[in-house]
Amino acid sequence: MSLPYFSVVYHTIMLNFIDKVLCQFESCFSRKASFRWFVTITIGFMLRSDKLGVTSVIRDLALSPDCYLSMIHFFRASSWSLDAIRRRWFCVVDGSFPLYKEGNFHILVGDGVKQSKEGRRMPGVKKLFQESENSAKPDYIHGHMFGGLGILAGNPGNWACIPLSIRLHDGLQAAHSWKGASVSHASHVLKMIGDAYRAAQTFGDCILLLDRYFLTVPALGAEAVPGITFCSGRNKRGPEHPGRHLPGAGTAFHHPSVQLSFPN
Numbered sequence: 001m002s003l004p005y006f007s008v009v010y011h012t013i014m015l016n017f018i019d020k021v022l023c024q025f026e027s028c029f030s031r032k033a034s035f036r037w038f039v040t041i042t043i044g045f046m047l048r049s050d051k052l053g054v055t056s057v058i059r060d061l062a063l064s065p066d067c068y069l070s071m072i073h074f075f076r077a078s079s080w081s082l083d084a085i086r087r088r089w090f091c092v093v094d095g096s097f098p099l100y101k102e103g104n105f106h107i108l109v110g111d112g113v114k115q116s117k118e119g120r121r122m123p124g125v126k127k128l129f130q131e132s133e134n135s136a137k138p139d140y141i142h143g144h145m146f147g148g149l150g151i152l153a154g155n156p157g158n159w160a161c162i163p164l165s166i167r168l169h170d171g172l173q174a175a176h177s178w179k180g181a182s183v184s185h186a187s188h189v190l191k192m193i194g195d196a197y198r199a200a201q202t203f204g205d206c207i208l209l210l211d212r213y214f215l216t217v218p219a220l221g222a223e224a225v226p227g228i229t230f231c232s233g234r235n236k237r238g239p240e241h242p243g244r245h246l247p248g249a250g251t252a253f254h255h256p257s258v259q260l261s262f263p264n
Contacts, residue, residue, distance in 0.1 A: 034079040090202035107152040116143040126171040145170035
């Protein structure tokens with residue numbers, strides 16, 4: 001629903017909340033100009049009417065076309081780091097939303113999505129296998145592999161999933177040779193577990209819910225994340241995909257700050 005359908009009172013409350021949240025990121029930037037561009041781009045992403053990147057932000061905020069190069073430069077600036085912004089967002093979520101708890105555990109929800117792309121030379125695009133029972137879908141596509149992580153807020157009668165992070169988890173192997181690159185060699189499964197572990201450093205003890213795609217021996221092994229041990233498991237087995245080794249369904253394992261569970 002667009003803004004005109006709400007009363008002025010709700011507009012004011014919403015804008016004040018957005019202002020309060022964005023101001024908490026100011027300390028993540030070493031330059032005022034970078035922080036102002038961060039606010040501008042964030043508001044632009046919230047209001048844009050299409051998906052044409054920076055062009056959409058400039059168009060929907062009615063900015064001067066001369067802002068295009070400055071906005072592009074923002075994403076390459078050394079005055080901020082993505083890790084600092086991610087950690088601050090975790091703190092904002094922890095202090096601003098009524099997070100749901102199961103016992104003493106927050107509930108993290110993780111999943112991956114494969115987005116088909118027409119371009120074959122786009123960064124991060126690779127050939128991907130689709131695990132689907134829908135015969136109408138092709139077995140392989142060219143696209144991006146994203147991993148998303150969220151945390152549950154509200155109560156059992158009115159749940160909401162607050163997004164914590166979403167990033168490319170596969171297709172970045174070519175970036176390993178780039179100067180100054182910090183691309184991990186870990187698989188999509190281990191990156192998802194790593195994202196949850198970093199979130200748990202802010203939120204405390206957490207349960208991470210994943211589907212059976214992530215139920216693999218490398219994910220459950222002690223070598224995946226230091227300190228992880230098996231908690232429980234059953235012997236029932238589901239269908240296996242080529243190159244994937246599945247332990248028992250219903251398996252769970254725990255880390256001192258993250259407990260991972262895989263529903264049947």
